[in-house]
Amino acid sequence: MAKNKLADIVEGLVAPVVEEMAMELVDVEYVKEGSQWYLRIFIDKTGGIFVDDCQAVSQKVSRLMDEKDPIPHAYILEVSSPGLDRPLKKAADYERFCGYEVVVTTYAPFNGKKSFSGRLDGLSEQGVIINVDGTEYVIPVDQVASARLAVDI
The missing domain is CATH 3.30.300.70 (RimP-like superfamily, N-terminal)
Incomplete structure (x- = not known):
């Protein structure tokens, strides 16, 4: 970021x-x-x-x-405006949009993937917490290339 x-x-x-x-x-x-x-x-x-x-x-x-x-x-x-797929940049963004659907991409593969789509469960000292189909991932902030609200089409 x-x-x-x-x-x-x-x-x-x-x-x-x-x-x-x-x-x-x-x-x-x-x-x-x-x-x-x-x-x-x-x-x-x-x-x-x-x-x-x-x-x-x-x-x-x-x-x-x-x-x-x-x-x-x-x-x-x-x-x-930032658009419907608003980027999440600040810690306050992760708090405000907790519970929303997001797409998080990483610079390098994390647990074998570079893109994660799921529910944002917050931000901790360990990283961005995202729930993908019942599996929780904690992605270190320094590995996050982008985090955006998901657009449901």
Whole structure:
């Protein structure tokens, strides 16, 4: 669950702005796709995110980024909700979504598998606890490549 350093810097700058707007900063991504750099801000709030919320956050973050100038080159700013398959990034996410269906992938095989779909039973000092068809797995956090809410189609 490593993050690049610039995304960490931006997250530190943006989190207070998003929180003062009564929203939650879910994640910050700073990635290069093709020849373009993208700064993606994912936000959420009780009742869900609307286009007006994204626009308001985008305007404030854009002004903040212009003022602080932590990114030395051109990029595209995108603000959106995390989607139905919301990523679980923080310890509070694992607590909040305990009992929900999730998909956890690992960097390397763990107990012979790299993907686990089941019920999230929490987070302990030993790792992410997931129940897959009655079998409990405790996956060390440093082995988790991603954890997301499962989308039931």
